Amino acid sequence: MYAFNYHRAKTVADALKLYKKADDPKFLAGGHTLIPTLKQRLARPSDLIDISGIATLKGVKVSKTAVTIGALTPHVEVATSSAVKKAIPALAGLAEEIGDPQVRHRGTMGGSVANSDPAADYPAAVLGLGATIETNARKIEADKFFKGVFETALKDGEILTKISFPVPEKAGYMRFDQPASRFALVGVFVAKFKGGVRVAVTGAGPCAFRVPAMEKALSAKFAPEALEGITVPADDLNSDIHGSAEYRAHLITVMAKRAVAAAK
Amino acid sequence: MSATGIGAPVRRIEDYRFLTGRGTYTDDLNQPNQAHAYILRSPHPHARIKGIKTAKAAKAKGVIAVLTGADVVKDDLGGLPCGWQVTDRHGKPMVEPPHPILVSDIARHVGDQVAVVIAETHQQARDAAELIEVDYQVLPSATSTAAAAKKGAALVWDQAPNNLCYDWILGDEQAANAAFAKAKHVAKVDIVNNRLIPNAMEPRAAVGVYDAAKDHYTLHTTSQNPHVIRLLMAAYVLKLPEHKVRVNAPDVGGAFGSKIFHYAEEAIVTWAAKKVRRPVRWTAERSESFMSDAHGRDHVTHAELAIDANGKFLAMKVYTIANMGAYLSTFAPCVPTYLYALLLAGTYTTPTIFCEVKAVFTNTVPVDAYRGAGRPEATYVVERIVDEAAKVTGIDAAEIRRRNFIPRDAFPYQTPVVVQYDSGDYQSTLDMALKQSDYAGFEKRRAESAKKGKLRGIGLSTYIEACGIAPSAVVGSVGARAGLYESALIRVHPTGSVTVLTGSHSHGQGHETTFAQLVSERMGVELKNIEVVHGDTDKIPFGMGTYGSRSLAVGGSAMVKAMDKIIAKGKKIAAHLLEAAEADIEFKDGTFSVAGTDKKKALAEIAGAAYVPHNYPINELEPGLEEQAFYDPSNFTFPGGCHVAEIEIDRDTGVVQLVNFVAVDDVGRVINPMIVEGQVHGGVAQGLGQALLEGCVYDADGQLITGSYMDYTMPRADHLPTLKVSTHNTLCTHNPLGVKGVGEVGAIGSPAAIMNAVHNALAPLGVREIQMPATPERVWRAIHGARRAAE
Numbered sequence A: 001m002y003a004f005n006y007h008r009a010k011t012v013a014d015a016l017k018l019y020k021k022a023d024d025p026k027f028l029a030g031g032h033t034l035i036p037t038l039k040q041r042l043a044r045p046s047d048l049i050d051i052s053g054i055a056t057l058k059g060v061k062v063s064k065t066a067v068t069i070g071a072l073t074p075h076v077e078v079a080t081s082s083a084v085k086k087a088i089p090a091l092a093g094l095a096e097e098i099g100d101p102q103v104r105h106r107g108t109m110g111g112s113v114a115n116s117d118p119a120a121d122y123p124a125a126v127l128g129l130g131a132t133i134e135t136n137a138r139k140i141e142a143d144k145f146f147k148g149v150f151e152t153a154l155k156d157g158e159i160l161t162k163i164s165f166p167v168p169e170k171a172g173y174m175r176f177d178q179p180a181s182r183f184a185l186v187g188v189f190v191a192k193f194k195g196g197v198r199v200a201v202t203g204a205g206p207c208a209f210r211v212p213a214m215e216k217a218l219s220a221k222f223a224p225e226a227l228e229g230i231t232v233p234a235d236d237l238n239s240d241i242h243g244s245a246e247y248r249a250h251l252i253t254v255m256a257k258r259a260v261a262a263a264k
Numbered sequence B: 001m002s003a004t005g006i007g008a009p010v011r012r013i014e015d016y017r018f019l020t021g022r023g024t025y026t027d028d029l030n031q032p033n034q035a036h037a038y039i040l041r042s043p044h045p046h047a048r049i050k051g052i053k054t055a056k057a058a059k060a061k062g063v064i065a066v067l068t069g070a071d072v073v074k075d076d077l078g079g080l081p082c083g084w085q086v087t088d089r090h091g092k093p094m095v096e097p098p099h100p101i102l103v104s105d106i107a108r109h110v111g112d113q114v115a116v117v118i119a120e121t122h123q124q125a126r127d128a129a130e131l132i133e134v135d136y137q138v139l140p141s142a143t144s145t146a147a148a149a150k151k152g153a154a155l156v157w158d159q160a161p162n163n164l165c166y167d168w169i170l171g172d173e174q175a176a177n178a179a180f181a182k183a184k185h186v187a188k189v190d191i192v193n194n195r196l197i198p199n200a201m202e203p204r205a206a207v208g209v210y211d212a213a214k215d216h217y218t219l220h221t222t223s224q225n226p227h228v229i230r231l232l233m234a235a236y237v238l239k240l241p242e243h244k245v246r247v248n249a250p251d252v253g254g255a256f257g258s259k260i261f262h263y264a265e266e267a268i269v270t271w272a273a274k275k276v277r278r279p280v281r282w283t284a285e286r287s288e289s290f291m292s293d294a295h296g297r298d299h300v301t302h303a304e305l306a307i308d309a310n311g312k313f314l315a316m317k318v319y320t321i322a323n324m325g326a327y328l329s330t331f332a333p334c335v336p337t338y339l340y341a342l343l344l345a346g347t348y349t350t351p352t353i354f355c356e357v358k359a360v361f362t363n364t365v366p367v368d369a370y371r372g373a374g375r376p377e378a379t380y381v382v383e384r385i386v387d388e389a390a391k392v393t394g395i396d397a398a399e400i401r402r403r404n405f406i407p408r409d410a411f412p413y414q415t416p417v418v419v420q421y422d423s424g425d426y427q428s429t430l431d432m433a434l435k436q437s438d439y440a441g442f443e444k445r446r447a448e449s450a451k452k453g454k455l456r457g458i459g460l461s462t463y464i465e466a467c468g469i470a471p472s473a474v475v476g477s478v479g480a481r482a483g484l485y486e487s488a489l490i491r492v493h494p495t496g497s498v499t500v501l502t503g504s505h506s507h508g509q510g511h512e513t514t515f516a517q518l519v520s521e522r523m524g525v526e527l528k529n530i531e532v533v534h535g536d537t538d539k540i541p542f543g544m545g546t547y548g549s550r551s552l553a554v555g556g557s558a559m560v561k562a563m564d565k566i567i568a569k570g571k572k573i574a575a576h577l578l579e580a581a582e583a584d585i586e587f588k589d590g591t592f593s594v595a596g597t598d599k600k601k602a603l604a605e606i607a608g609a610a611y612v613p614h615n616y617p618i619n620e621l622e623p624g625l626e627e628q629a630f631y632d633p634s635n636f637t638f639p640g641g642c643h644v645a646e647i648e649i650d651r652d653t654g655v656v657q658l659v660n661f662v663a664v665d666d667v668g669r670v671i672n673p674m675i676v677e678g679q680v681h682g683g684v685a686q687g688l689g690q691a692l693l694e695g696c697v698y699d700a701d702g703q704l705i706t707g708s709y710m711d712y713t714m715p716r717a718d719h720l721p722t723l724k725v726s727t728h729n730t731l732c733t734h735n736p737l738g739v740k741g742v743g744e745v746g747a748i749g750s751p752a753a754i755m756n757a758v759h760n761a762l763a764p765l766g767v768r769e770i771q772m773p774a775t776p777e778r779v780w781r782a783i784h785g786a787r788r789a790a791e
């Protein structure tokens, strides 16, 4: 790790001010992506602005139509919230599968979504449920948020404050583990709303993406067999020692079917 | 059996300190005024160092010294020596290139040591290392085992044409060919024994201390064999007399073979400690472990088995290419030869065996012994080809094994591959394992799995292995540059408590418990009055250390010898005190008594008399009660047994799940059944790792792709079902305890059982050979390819 200046922000305004003053700053939330990166000397920020103490960015609120989660809410809280389990069990289930207990107690939803790791789980839920991402400055639709590998619509110095997930009729998430890291090699989130079905994939591409052909088929009939023969072309998918693009393409269909079968 | 003696499942004495975080590991040994070393490693698989500028680094904050290969040359240090010289098929010694502790001309693998920075803190050392400017000229590299000896492959060493270290054979190829000419069936396999990265929980570490007042060096290190390290480092690298060097291996957090070898960092910190007149410490970061701990396995093999009309094996031919990596690690050359080809008879009566091993250099981390060392590779060849033989003959996999087993009344059994097995009962371990795994009911379970859309398979491995490599004279005649005895010193204190000093280091095996049980049983001393000491060359007699499952068979036998001496001396003292003839003295349960009388003396009283020799046969006997013994075994021991694995495959994803595993092992006399079971559990977990998960990958450019846990798949608890482990033991006939060894059997027998199960599940789809690790994509491709071919 290289040396850096450390600041602890008490409010969002405080954090923004500290950010503006620093040379090459980074926000620090749960630190479970950022700290390993620093330890390996893959990043060299001048300043870390620790936002983990900002109380207003924590907590879960559930209404009839939406589940709203503060950016600094750790995964464990989403996983164990009885209200989330009732409203969107697939979301609680997804959180339950992230990493290990230590990761789930430290890592935050905001950190995961802001980071847009191609293999992270939450982006599939954000996109699959058509969530709205709120920042200190604006609201961003999920469809306009994920831009590429570790790339989002967030501007430099913009703080993700909360995410609002519409409550679907049914939703399911299925992840196929990358065997070594146990991040998603392929994860598929399906959500059935009155107006239609959304299908979002993580792990397989540069960032989370939707599969319109599957959405169309499932909107017509929400059943695994509706996906028979529908595949995502392998051309633009990730390929590594754990899964070729072709294998990932195959897994998308398998996991999508299983997500539909498991949807609650 | 007493509650703590031989055969009792005593809880491990050492676990209290391990589980409560009170172990003392090398990295815990902070020294006053210590400095920190950081090793700059080559980012290239093969590169000429055209220049190296260290001035900026030397001036950086906190830096005490920067040392490079030039300093190594200037100080006339030797290279890391190789402990075994293999002679090739033409009688020529292997190619043995130099192995400098810091390279000065050419770096030969990613992770090769290029320079060391010593600074006040680890961070400062690391920061300064980034300021070292190395002018690398990148050279073409060779990393593939199969391709290294082929035309056009880049050369790792000029002195090794075709990258050949040696081309070694065992047996008579003509005789084997003649037997093949008479065969009714021939089974063939082409297999890869995947390269593994050891991953001990504790990374390697070393602390060098130099005492100028005494001109004396201490090296604290993560080692399985401190005396071997002292010998190699002092005599060959630093060129110091051994009495000036102490090597201490304190608690060691797992090793699996990877901490047998003498590594550059050990010599670097010891050398540097004198240069900077400060203690120098180094602890590997996890990513350094991946690129600098010796790797294991890495064979490519073609094998053929000739079979007659009755399913009897006539002859076997095995052709193996074994990867040595860029340098010869301490015991590397013997692993694919004497620890491999000598095991190719397996548990069978195959009369003729020929084996050829081509060892190749590549631009990869050196490869050396890893849990099983050679025997897992041999077992995999034999047990895979026997399953293939079952397939080509149409004989059931269990039945064809039965037909070819060495019968239980044929021991001692001379194999065609040098070794003579002393005891075994393969028929019984097979029958027991078949029963416990409900082999007969498998087809029903297969049908049930099929209903759920899953493929199911069952696989056997009726393996053999060899522990306690020996005897010294024989291994010496085939190239070992070391003896393979073990030492023990038993010290009975004046009030009767006992200290056992052993050369067998413990790093997870539970020696402090097992050895104490052994001594408790023989000497009649309570466990709480026995202490087992190992690891410090200043305390223990010269010992060879722990590897090859030798600790009990060799180290334990040395203890028995030393205890016999204690008891013999005690009898003399007792005869004097009890005014009886020495021949009438009996020793049992800690008491010396005159046969047929109630006259007796406790061991403590005898010890008291020995240390306070007021009433003592001082003219015939020295005072004191302490005896040392060195034990050189007359043969290997041969544990064996049967592993049965049952797996299910998810057709859609290719995921293989181990659903049932039975091990019935013959490990000789059991001292502590709980420790035996634990050793098998750990070994099977590693075997499953090799079969399904682990595989070191270098890309075409020579970069290590599996350089962290993000990409190197380790076995985890949820990969394993509840293992059914039991033993059926025949005693070793040539050591005093009848023990064989259990440290490696799990890792040796299980990969073949698991892979035979995978093949069994996939065979109905027409899949012939699938290599380890049977990862989801590999299995999916096998299914998919087979399905496509069928369409």
Ligand SMILES: Cc1cc2nc3c(=O)[nH]c(=O)nc-3n(C[C@H](O)[C@H](O)[C@H](O)COP(=O)(O)OP(=O)(O)OC[C@H]3O[C@@H](n4cnc5c(N)ncnc54)[C@H](O)[C@@H]3O)c2cc1C
Binding pocket: A026, A027, A028, A029, A030, A031, A032, A033, A034, A035, A036, A071, A072, A097, A098, A099, A100, A103, A106, A107, A108, A109, A110, A111, A112, A113, A114, A115, A119, A120, A121, A122, A154, A158, A159, A160, A161, A182, A183, A184
């Ligand atoms: C061992 C391990 C296993 C893991 N397994 C999984 C897994 O299975 N699935 C999975 O999805 N993830 C996994 N993770 C990642 C984990 O979920 C991370 O904690 C999470 O992705 C990042 O959240 P964080 O709070 O730790 O963010 P940090 O590490 O603190 O920050 C990450 C990045 O996001 C930025 N950031 C953080 N919060 C905000 C915000 N509110 N506004 C703007 N920018 C912000 C930071 O500046 C930084 O660039 C794993 C991590 C570890 C260490």
